[in-house]
Amino acid sequence: MGADDAIADVVGACTALHSLDVDGVAVLPVALGRGFAVGAHGTFPIPAPATVAILAASGLQTVPGDEDRELCTPTGAALLAEFATVRPADLGPRTIRAVGYGAGSRNPPGRPNVLRSMLLVVEEHAAGDRVDILETNVDDVTGEALAYTLARLMEEGARDASAIPAVMKKGRSGHLVRVVSPPDATDRLTGVMARELGTLGIRCIPMVHRFVAERTVEPVTVTLRGREWTIDVKCGWAGGKISSFKPEYDQTAACARELGVPLREVAGAVEAAARRLFIERGVLEP
Known part of the structure; x- marks a missing residue:
């Protein structure tokens, strides 16, 4: 995890986001910085390799930034990648409800060292909605149990439910169970998955935009x-x-x-x- 302050950053940011109870998060292009920095593993280029790997897998847009220092840390990149659920271009017209600022200890010339967050009210796209994607892998469930579970998930309000054949670890045959869930049904549907499949973990990809014809x-x-x-x-x-x-x-x-x-x-x-x-x-x- 790194230093203690990284743990504090993660806990504080997650608590703040949870308390806001928003439907989605849009992240504007992330400034990276440039040059070199010295860490526990020696001198490394900016952005750090971990930052690059996280952002590359996230789909978030980036900009170089014009300062010879690290502008986005691996912890910051991980938080943004985890929180982001909506592309800024997909927001459409919006109304600003509230705004908050967080100031850092640095005082660079020419710009304020602050992070700004805005709470927005956005009109939902007429041609789509937002759903959660629930997934779990199982390799010890019979075909009859899978069929029954998929039927129960649909009865409990899932938009769609499927079981995709997969090769699990050690070459075992299994299935990837994937459920498209309205956000207000996610807790109920994860309960059905846990009870019927006996799974110990369910991945939730929150607030994915779904095009609906x-x-x-x-x-x-x-x-x-x-x-x-x-x-x-x-x-x-x-x-x-x-x-x-x-x-x-x-x-x-x-x-x-x-x-x-x-x-x-x-x-x-x-x-x-x-x-x-x-x-x-x-x-x-x-």
Whole structure:
């Protein structure tokens, strides 16, 4: 961890962020500094190798800075990388609610040595929302237990849940369980994962922006075996046109069972009828 002050920095910064209870954090480009510094391992270039490694993996933007000293330490880089959840360019119009300043002990000429944080209110993007990503790796869970867990997660409010085959340590076969969670459901869903999977650790990637296409449900009437059926078709829109569409599964399955025909036959007939209807309306490219 380094010196005691690094521990104090981490605890203080995390406590401050937790007390603010914000929905996300945007970090402006980080100034790095230049030159050389002397540490426990000798002379090293600025920015320090640890700082470079952390920022390289974070996706945060940086600027060189115009001072011959270290402007961003590994501890500072780690905090910014962990806290950042939103790109500044994605914020859009915002209202400043509060502002805070933290001053350092240095007094460089030409600029104040302060860190400024602003509490903003941002209008949510119409074409998206923000979600938490929950992940855990398991290698001792049966397929039946996985299927049951995924179903329970969806029942408890997950936006999506999946199990991805993975090769674990020592070559064991396992799964990466990934859940897309509304922020207000994260605690509930992590509880389901822990109880059903017996996992000892769940990673949470907080407040990821998710693009969501405009969606509508369009009723489509189709004739099958001499009978008319009306089945809902879920449509995704982009640029005023339908970009994708799919018959609603439960209704399609119920029709297939009642008629005694394969599901794919019903789905294909509904998709063909939907395509003709949408082309006639001018909302789907031929």
